[in-house]
Structure formats: structure tokens, C-alpha cells
Amino acid sequence: MGHHAAVWDHRAATEITKDWNGIDQVVLRNPHGASARISLHGGQVISWRNNEQGEELLFTSSKAIFKSPKAMRGGIQICYPQFGDCGSLDQHGFARNKIWVIDDSPPPLHPNESLGKSFVDLLLKPSDEDLKQWPHSFEFRLRVSLGADGDLTLISRVRNINGKPFSFSFAYHSYLSVSDISEVRIEGLETLDYLDNLCRRERFTEQGDALTFESEVDRIYLSSPKVVAVLDHERKRTYVIRKEGLPDTVVWNPWEKKSKTMADFGDEEYKHMLCVDGAAVERPITLKPGEEWTGKLKLSAVPSSFCTDQLELQRKGF
Numbered sequence: 001m002g003h004h005a006a007v008w009d010h011r012a013a014t015e016i017t018k019d020w021n022g023i024d025q026v027v028l029r030n031p032h033g034a035s036a037r038i039s040l041h042g043g044q045v046i047s048w049r050n051n052e053q054g055e056e057l058l059f060t061s062s063k064a065i066f067k068s069p070k071a072m073r074g075g076i077q078i079c080y081p082q083f084g085d086c087g088s089l090d091q092h093g094f095a096r097n098k099i100w101v102i103d104d105s106p107p108p109l110h111p112n113e114s115l116g117k118s119f120v121d122l123l124l125k126p127s128d129e130d131l132k133q134w135p136h137s138f139e140f141r142l143r144v145s146l147g148a149d150g151d152l153t154l155i156s157r158v159r160n161i162n163g164k165p166f167s168f169s170f171a172y173h174s175y176l177s178v179s180d181i182s183e184v185r186i187e188g189l190e191t192l193d194y195l196d197n198l199c200r201r202e203r204f205t206e207q208g209d210a211l212t213f214e215s216e217v218d219r220i221y222l223s224s225p226k227v228v229a230v231l232d233h234e235r236k237r238t239y240v241i242r243k244e245g246l247p248d249t250v251v252w253n254p255w256e257k258k259s260k261t262m263a264d265f266g267d268e269e270y271k272h273m274l275c276v277d278g279a280a281v282e283r284p285i286t287l288k289p290g291e292e293w294t295g296k297l298k299l300s301a302v303p304s305s306f307c308t309d310q311l312e313l314q315r316k317g318f
């Protein structure tokens with residue numbers, strides 16, 4: 001992607017480059033060699049490496065199309081003001097298809113969100129065209145930050161600047177890179193209820209132990225824990241997904257048949273990705289005039305020797 005280094009901001013350890021469509025991308029770096037790349041197209045995180053070895057942790061399709069107005073297949077997409085496809089709005093909402101701007105003076109966040117981190121603040125406001133689709137004025141502020149430990153944090157703040165209340169659903173549609181989907185399992189969703197997108201969102205209850213994969217999965221797990229772990233056995237890596245303000249977890253893998261129907265996705269690529277999204281889908285978020293909602297996602301990638309008991313304790317809130 002873009003290689004024309006333009007500005008280097010020492011204070012924030014961010015660099016701005018342009019992609020081949022002329023759209024800005026922000027590169028965050030930390031002193032230990034971690035990096036993240038965020039496109040102003042969609043406010044989409046398109047790369048994340050948490051250490052010097054530089055292994056890419058987010059999946060991007062080799063057939064991804066980096067061209068407006070569609071979001072490119074991979075990374076972390078912001079799905080807003082809806083997750084899914086109902087009504088007249090674009091599938092997964094319009095936010096992922098829009099050009100965001102850098103927010104020079106965002107309202108303050110807790111100092112811990114800045115301390116020792118490199119970050120960028122982005123802003124999306126509806127255009128006249130967006131207001132025709134969805135007649136609600138809002139300010140959507142997104143902070144993406146990279147911690148000293150290489151962890152990636154996304155904080156979304158949506159403010160109602162409308163005269164009337166409005167409701168929305170939301171997801172951080174996160175394409176994790178995995179070695180082989182048949183070697184992957186998710187811990188933390190056992191015994192939960194889920195809505196199955198493959199059965200018109202019918203409600204089921206998860207049975208058995210950890211979740212493993214052998215066919216298409218497209219589910220919204222309800223009231224899921226704050227911490228979920230994705231274990232990649234073959235690569236000996238565990239993704240730890242922490243979320244706040246996001247009650248649901250969406251899990252998606254298109255598997256073989258659906259992969260073949262997607263123009264911007266390779267036939268075999270389903271083996272190397274898994275979407276696990278912090279989301280608010282079952283119960284939309286409602287904001288009264290002047291109100292603000294915050295939804296936070298934190299991704300870590302740790303060697304799988306990282307004790308599962310430790311995760312268990314974190315899940316229970318210790």
C-alpha cells in the first residue's frame with residue numbers, strides 16, 4: 001500500500017501516508033517495533049503487528065479491493081449504524097464505506113487511554129447523502145491506539161446531536177488471521193444463547209465445550225463475557241479479545257461454499273481467517289439528544305503458553 005511518507009509526528013509516533021487512491025492512512029508505532037495501520041476509508045484498521053518479529057495479526061484477503069465506496073475485505077471494519085442487512089441502509093451500515101477525518105481536538109478520554117500509547121483520533125459526521133439514508137445527526141469519534149505492549153485498542157464514541165432520540169446497532173468486524181481454521185477454538189462462548197444468521201436469526205443455545213469449526217458459522221452470541229479467547233493451536237498463539245459496552249460477540253466464517261460467492265475473497269481463504277466481533281446487535285443502543293455511547297475493544301495476541309487460568313480469572317472479573 002501507500003509508501004509516500006509525508007509527515008512524521010514525533011510526539012504521537014504517527015506517520016501519515018497515502019494509499020494508491022490518494023486516501024490517507026495513519027501508521028502507529030511503538031518503541032518495541034509494533035505497528036498498526038488505519039485507513040481514513042472507513043476508519044478501518046488494515047494492519048496490526050504487535051512486536052518486532054512483525055507478523056501480521058489481521059487477515060486481509062489477497063482479492064481485497066481497495067477502492068471506494070466499498071470497504072476492503074479484512075482488517076477491522078466499523079459497522080455502524082447497523083450490523084447486518086435490514087431496511088434501506090447499506091449492509092453493516094455506511095460508516096465502513098465513508099472517508100473519515102483526523103480529529104484534532106477530540107473531547108478528552110481517560111488519561112490512561114493516552115499514557116504511553118501512540119494513537120490517532122478520527123471523526124465521522126453524516127453527509128447530506130447519509131442523512132437521506134438515515135436522518136439522524138451524530139458525531140462518531142474513533143480512537144485507535146497501540147500500547148507499549150503492542151495491544152491494539154479501539155474506542156468508539158457516538159454522540160447524538162439530533163433533536164430526537166435514535167437507535168443503532170454496531171460491531172467491530174474483526175478479521176483475525178489464523179493458521180488453519182480447523183485448529184482454532186474459541187473459549188468464553190460455551191453455553192451461551194446465540195442468534196443464528198444462517199437460520200433467520202433464530203435463537204439457539206451453545207452446547208459442549210469450546211467452539212470449534214467444521215462448517216459455515218454466522219452467529220451473534222448474546223450477553224457474552226468481557227473477555228473471549230481465540231486459540232490458534234498450530235501457530236501457538238492466542239488472541240485475547242476484551243470488550244466494554246458491547247454485550248454481543250459475532251462469530252463468522254464463510255466456509256467453502258460462501259467463499260466462492262464472494263468476489264473479493266479467495267476460494268480457500270476461509271481457512272486462514274476468523275471474524276470475532278465485539279458488537280451490540282440484539283438490543284440496539286438508543287441515545288437521547290446530547291447523549292453519548294462508548295464501545296471499547298482491546299485485542300492482544302499472546303503465546304498460547306499464556307495461562308488459560310489467568311484468562312478464566314479475568315473473565316470472572318478478578
Ligand code: BG6
Nearest residue numbers: 091092173197218219250252275
Ligand atoms: C458477517 C455477517 O459479520 O459479515 C455475515 O454475519 C456477512 O452475514 C459477513 O456475510 C460479511 O459481510 P460483508 O458485507 O462484508 O460481505
